[in-house]
Amino acid sequence: MKLFTTKQIAEIDKFTIENEPVADIDLMERAAMQVSNWLVFRFTTEQRMLFFVGPGNNGGDALAIARQMADFNFWCEVFLLDLGKELKGSPAINWRRLEKQGKVKLAKISKLDEFPEIEPTDVFLDGLFGSGLTRPLKGLPAEIVGKINELPNTVVAIDVPSGLMGENNTGNNFESILKADFTLTFQFPKISFLFAEHEKFTGQWEVLPIGLHPGGIKKTPSDVVFVEKEDVEKLFPARSKFSHKGTFGHALLIAGSYGKMGATVLASKGCLRAGTGLLTAHVPRLGYSIIQTAVPEAMVSIDPHDLMFTEFPDLLPFSAIGIGPGIGLKNNSQKALHELIEKAEVPMVLDADALNILSEDLGWLKKLPVNSILAPHPGEFRRLVGDSENSWERIEKQRKLAKDYNVIVLLKGAFSSIATPDGKLYFNSTGNPGMATAGSGDTLTGIILGLLARRIPPADAVVAAVYLHGLAGDLAAAEKSETALIAGDVIDFLGKAFLEVG
Ligand SMILES: NC(=O)C1=CN([C@@H]2O[C@H](COP(=O)(O)OP(=O)(O)OC[C@H]3O[C@@H](n4cnc5c(N)ncnc54)[C@H](O)[C@@H]3O)[C@@H](O)[C@H]2O)[C@H](O)CC1
Numbered sequence: 001m002k003l004f005t006t007k008q009i010a011e012i013d014k015f016t017i018e019n020e021p022v023a024d025i026d027l028m029e030r031a032a033m034q035v036s037n038w039l040v041f042r043f044t045t046e047q048r049m050l051f052f053v054g055p056g057n058n059g060g061d062a063l064a065i066a067r068q069m070a071d072f073n074f075w076c077e078v079f080l081l082d083l084g085k086e087l088k089g090s091p092a093i094n095w096r097r098l099e100k101q102g103k104v105k106l107a108k109i110s111k112l113d114e115f116p117e118i119e120p121t122d123v124f125l126d127g128l129f130g131s132g133l134t135r136p137l138k139g140l141p142a143e144i145v146g147k148i149n150e151l152p153n154t155v156v157a158i159d160v161p162s163g164l165m166g167e168n169n170t171g172n173n174f175e176s177i178l179k180a181d182f183t184l185t186f187q188f189p190k191i192s193f194l195f196a197e198h199e200k201f202t203g204q205w206e207v208l209p210i211g212l213h214p215g216g217i218k219k220t221p222s223d224v225v226f227v228e229k230e231d232v233e234k235l236f237p238a239r240s241k242f243s244h245k246g247t248f249g250h251a252l253l254i255a256g257s258y259g260k261m262g263a264t265v266l267a268s269k270g271c272l273r274a275g276t277g278l279l280t281a282h283v284p285r286l287g288y289s290i291i292q293t294a295v296p297e298a299m300v301s302i303d304p305h306d307l308m309f310t311e312f313p314d315l316l317p318f319s320a321i322g323i324g325p326g327i328g329l330k331n332n333s334q335k336a337l338h339e340l341i342e343k344a345e346v347p348m349v350l351d352a353d354a355l356n357i358l359s360e361d362l363g364w365l366k367k368l369p370v371n372s373i374l375a376p377h378p379g380e381f382r383r384l385v386g387d388s389e390n391s392w393e394r395i396e397k398q399r400k401l402a403k404d405y406n407v408i409v410l411l412k413g414a415f416s417s418i419a420t421p422d423g424k425l426y427f428n429s430t431g432n433p434g435m436a437t438a439g440s441g442d443t444l445t446g447i448i449l450g451l452l453a454r455r456i457p458p459a460d461a462v463v464a465a466v467y468l469h470g471l472a473g474d475l476a477a478a479e480k481s482e483t484a485l486i487a488g489d490v491i492d493f494l495g496k497a498f499l500e501v502g
């Protein structure tokens, strides 16, 4: 799914109104009905619904929802924020419709003292501000938000939690952003919902389709993609009956050192499960019997050093190279990594210690084969490019790194993001907190390597690998719980994940 800025969403909104065509007020009614249908199944008519209504269309939505919910026999009360201006357009029409219906108590709030008496079971609906927010909240709106945040009641935000910007929240006043338990957002997730520090504002968010015009969505350009099943399905070429091992390539994995051979085992298994034809794992001497025993499907190339990576085999047979998990930072290994980068001609995926080594001198990134992949977690990313004030700034740095060095940068996190040199940005939609566990990243590196070895174009390989890794983790958590989840489970469920994206 393409993701848009709130400005672009307003344009698609306008396109829909003109080309469907549909009257503004009817589109609002449609959006409101989606929210009402959601609320009806979530709450009971014993609970009061208190609507906090702002001056724009977000408020208009709230007024329409209040009327619809009253028709569903819910007790609804409306509190219109009185900012000294009359309602206009569709919000004004919805106010009159409520007056005519006569089932909902209507009040205005012009100062904080007028905040209503509440019961703990009351549900708050936030229709103060949505995607039209232009600046941080202050004055009365900020006070109302502050008051709502102090109370224990369940809060449902309409479209966007009031006060949160749709994209960049640098410089926003975090004290005056509404903290919702649920956010019901229209048609597209807003980009700022994908940043960890905003979870406390959005709560659980859900996308409600409101039938925006497909033509408008198609013609609006966007470099940002929220990766879902249909985006991944199309990346896999069908396997021909006449395929043989060579068709699916030969991966070289360089991983592990004394005390860290588990990283090699996990990455190897991930790689094999991702469908590589052949895998050679290059390991220090001490790792020989470990790999032969734990991963009999892999061939082993043995380093002359007992404990660490110091040399690599002839690169000719390999269609992709993965390096990093558990290799350590010793000088010999650093030197060998640099030599490998000089010689390699097939796409590489670099992770963990390989990235820590390259952080010392980013000049090496320029020498990587084109479209190689860096797969840092936030700590490794910081070592590469320095501190970031927030997720937005981190993403900007990620995109710049990808462009400047012609590499694909995968930043691992809750919604892992992938930046490509041509300026595209992907956010992954799968995965769960249980996957923040030892060896999870090694497994992912293996999966990426396996897809790369199959000669799937590097950007597609990363997007698909991250999605499948997350999906396997979700399937595993459903059976084993997030708490008990270990990296090996993700590998075990990778087959089921592949079946789902068939
Ligand atoms: N395409 C859709 O998704 C649809 C969205 N709908 C709803 O419309 C809102 C966006 O409405 P809009 O009128 O553009 O903006 P808001 O209601 O968010 O508020 C804008 C209003 O407030 C003023 N303002 C902006 N910032 C501030 C501030 N910091 N302090 C005070 N006032 C501020 C601004 O000048 C405007 O007057 C979207 O979220 C959906 O809920 C449609 O109903 C259906 C289609």
Ligand SMILES: [K+]
Pocket: 058, 126, 127, 128, 129, 130, 157, 158, 159, 160, 161, 162
């Ligand atoms: K809102």
